[in-house]
Amino acid sequence: MEISPKDKFVTVYGRKPVLEALDDPRLDVDKVMLADTARGAAAREILDAAKRRGVRVQRATEQRVKVLAGNGRHDQGVLADVVAPRMLPLDLALEGPEQPRGVLVLDGITTPANVGMILRTATAAGMDGIVVPRRGVASVDPLVVKASAGVAFRAPMLRCATAAEAAANLRAHGYPLFALDAGAEESIYTADLPERAAFVLGSETYGISEDVRPHVTGWLSIPMAAGVESLNVASAAAVLCFEVVRRRQAGR
Structure with a gap:
């Protein structure tokens, strides 16, 4: 049986939760998705944190991020897929x-x-x-x-x-x-x-x-x-x- 990504990862969204996940060495972050409209210091902070951890960052439309986050108001244009090893x-x-x-x-x-x-x-x-x-x-x-x-x-x-x-x-x-x-x-x-x-x-x-x-x-x-x-x-x-x-x- 092929396992869906939804059954392998816990997806967190929003600048602070994503940064917390990237800063936690106990967590295995599969990838970060950043809206192509995200710019400035906040986006740079996330990009730097992902680079330090060696986590790939994908750019996507703002709407795509909202859809994948499943939240239309609080995603702040960024999400991260965190590996859930027991899921x-x-x-x-x-x-x-x-x-x-x-x-x-x-x-x-x-x-x-x-x-x-x-x-x-x-x-x-x-x-x-x-x-x-x-x-x-x-x-x-x-x-x-x-x-x-x-x-x-x-x-x-x-x-x-x-x-x-x-x-x-x-x-x-x-x-x-x-x-x-x-x-x-x-x-x-x-x-x-x-x-x-x-x-x-x-x-x-x-x-x-x-x-x-x-x-x-x-x-x-x-x-x-x-x-x-x-x-x-x-x-x-x-x-x-x-x-x-x-x-x-x-x-x-």
């Missing part, structure tokens, strides 16, 4: 010799701060895969990268078109699919969770989407005290991920 298409991960054990699926989470924090937390916990669909979820852009404190570049992201596609694919490969719901009778602490399983997180406004619900095999809640009804989705993801990995390490 893969979901299909490829599921067909590989070592299938991911714990997989998190993001469904309708459109707030960049939440997506970024989930990427940071799930990676820190040790989840094997985080499905970030290309549609219906906030794009992995500089806002997400900032919220992840840079972890987005090395997170085990699995890409596909939609959360529903991911859910169907995971089920076809034998994964049970658990969803978080505050009203679920089964708790994440007491449920029987197999080592190889997928967990879907829905949006705070609408919960699990109608297209994903038919694929859910079990519903789980996080017990709450003091009358608290629910957690922010990023906080819930943190509780879930660390519990899943704790069980794995405990051999349960």
Whole structure:
């Protein structure tokens, strides 16, 4: 299977994010694209930074940069493709010799701060895969990268078109699919969770989407005290991920 560039790179745009990527020796920047209208000190600073790192710079029309950045207001005429070494298409991960054990699926989470924090937390916990669909979820852009404190570049992201596609694919490969719901009778602490399983997180406004619900095999809640009804989705993801990995390490 040929991997699309969208499944190999995290694209950052805007002068400051691009310079930060070029100045970080831990990051492998594949290329910089600069609008042919970009001139002056700002453009020179980017060109100099790219030259120091040995990164190629391509010139393109201002419109082309906007299209590739996926943002019409904040690209400032420049973007950079940063290699994400753990990013893969979901299909490829599921067909590989070592299938991911714990997989998190993001469904309708459109707030960049939440997506970024989930990427940071799930990676820190040790989840094997985080499905970030290309549609219906906030794009992995500089806002997400900032919220992840840079972890987005090395997170085990699995890409596909939609959360529903991911859910169907995971089920076809034998994964049970658990969803978080505050009203679920089964708790994440007491449920029987197999080592190889997928967990879907829905949006705070609408919960699990109608297209994903038919694929859910079990519903789980996080017990709450003091009358608290629910957690922010990023906080819930943190509780879930660390519990899943704790069980794995405990051999349960």
